[in-house]
Amino acid sequence: MDKRIARRFLIRADGAARGNPGPAAAGAVLIDLDGPSPSNPDALPVAVIARPLGIRTNNFAEWTAVILALERAVALGASEVQLVLDSKLVVEQLMGRWRVKEPSLAPLHARARSLLSAIGTWSARHEGRASNTAADALANLALDDPSAAQAAEAAGTPAPTPVGRAADPRPVGPEAWICLTCGVQYPLSDEPPVECPICLDERQYVGWDGQRWTTMTALRETGHRNVFTDEEPGLTSIATEPVIAIGQRALLVATPRGNVLWDCLTYIDDDTVQRVRALGGITAIAISHPHFYDSMTTWSAAFGDCPVYIHSADREWVQYPGPGLRLWDGATIEVLPGLTLINTGGHFPGSAVLHWADGAQGRGALLTGDSITVVSDRRWVSFMYSYPNLIPLADAEVRAIVEAVRPYAYERIYSLFDGRVTVTDGRRAVERSAERYLAHR
DSSP states (O other): OOOSOOSEEEEEEEEEESSSSEEEEEEEEEEETTSSOTTSTTOOOSEEEEEEEEEEOHHHHHHHHHHHHHHHHHHTTOSEEEEEESOHHHHHHHTTSSOOOOGGGHHHHHHHHHHHHHHOEEEEEEOOGGGGHHHHHHHHHHHHOHHHHHHHHHHTOOOOOOTTTTTOOSOOSOEEEEETTTOOEEEEESSOOSOOHHHHSTTSOOOTTOOOEEOHHHHHHTTOEEEEEEEETTEEEEEEESOOTTOOOEEEEEETTEEEEESOOSOOOHHHHHHHHHTTOOSEEEOSSGGGOTTHHHHHHHTTSOOEEEEGGGGGGOSSOOTTEEEEOSSEEEEETTEEEEEOOSSSTTOEEEEETTHHHHTOEEEOSSSSEEOSSTTOEEOEEETTTTEEOOHHHHHHHHHHHTTSOOSEEEOSSTTOEEOSOHHHHHHHHHHHHHHTO
């Protein structure tokens, strides 16, 4: 292979995401424009990109492939580049003919344009996937075998096209495995984890049939979907059918300054993303406690790596930290105006509730997890250290929960399961329920 330094490059770049979002990677080849047959899709490259990206959207992967290739071109002293992409969207946005509508992609667009300005002479054109097989193969190599991808980048060699890929579209390679008992997602790996630390803890459990795992791909193939329900103006619940793991719902709170997703779900698909975007998207995710971390990194990636607020006291339970993770300290934090996270402790040291000042027609609402749970008689709530193992919460912890929420006005309480709502007199319901709980200790 010709290893001389080239200053004029033809770049073929491609991004891949198995799921949207899902395990993602970037691939690219840099061809010497002054070499033999540079327009041939099989021309030998001067350099290659084969980079796993974690859980990302397809558009993020496409843009990142372009950026990584341009950064390599700049490092090699490029004075001209010709980009050949199979994403018409990226080409049209680069050329300025289409707007970048997704806020999370705007910084990537700006970075690519900055690199192109530094190079000076450039062009971008769209070609079909048939002419971009080398970049596609590198992206898939990064998904299937990150070690081989790293070696390919170091050597500057193209990836072999995997035999049988076209005949077998099922994803192979690392997956973000999901615990079927608690629903929490783990980092990308070829094999599922040996155990789930969250389920081994005495507040959760491992089922009689042992530790079981699934993937987002498998859940999508078995017909799962998310159902949206209007709870009141500005509040939408999202629940998965059929039920996965614990089976809680998430609550999307809409405000003039943005939307907050309270607690998370395991399942997410393209339809969910589009429906949430139609409601205004997600500005931030706030989670009550570790049992509801679920696929928080995948949800965050779907909405531009939006921040995920988790109390720092529970940092040890974070299994799959993503770029959006925000560990917060202290008693309270305002996520958006009128939306305040309150550290109640109790179920976990970092357990929290979300106070929504404008909820219940301005009388206030409390969105809770397991520290305060609305019971079957929805006029009452209860407190537990472990619900599945029926371990009660210490008296001092119950008193601390009541004191933590005492400064806040709230008429309504939305608990973690569908229908578990204390519609009126929520503040008094917490106080009298604590009195009842303590009287029976």
